[in-house]
Amino acid sequence: EIVLRQSPGTLSLSPGERATLSCRASQSVSSSYLAWYQQKPGQAPRLLIYGASSRATGIPDRFSGSGSGTDFTLTISRLEPEDFAVYYCQQYGSSPPTFGGGTKVEIK
């Protein structure tokens, strides 16, 4: 199975700053079948990005995804207070689908 490693584990930033989250795969993710999710405490995950760079319905354009092959990035251009959460990447190009360990974006 494909192992996804996310870095950093924790990102400490202030509102208004830019956040850059990394997701690296143990082998190439076919056709950029890579998704990103946001999870806040006590809530279910929320789909942000699919196909490495396509925003899901209702997701603000400050969220963007990029990358291909084994290296992917989620960028939040200007952090809003509601963006402080844990973010997970997930590959769905091969079975089983697998998740990264998550990056926590916390208020500095």
Add this chain to the structure above:
Amino acid sequence: EEQLVESGGGLVQPGRSLRLSCAASGFTFDDYAMHWVRQAPGKGLEWVSGISWNGISIGYADSVKGRFTISRDNAKNSLYLQMNSLRAEDMALYHCAKGWGRFGESQRVFDYWGQGTLVTVSS
């Protein structure tokens, strides 16, 4: 509005069984693949099992293969997970999740999630 509501979790002894249910509403249930994804306390997400819209294609994580069985009843808009021979490492919040796309790999993107039902395995 799409909604997924899980039930059936609870405290169970190691080696015993439990059956989880997920009631779906707000979308055409029998058009989409459905999945179970779990999250151990304070940990990340782990896909457990998935089932195609018609129940023909089924997959399991290696960690549960041979012990868990996924099923669905399209007439009742419901998804199930029969969990046998439970272990301490199965203790987690179990989410029901809807596959986003209707075909191919997109079925393994999860666009709607339930709040989860907690399974505690302890003697």
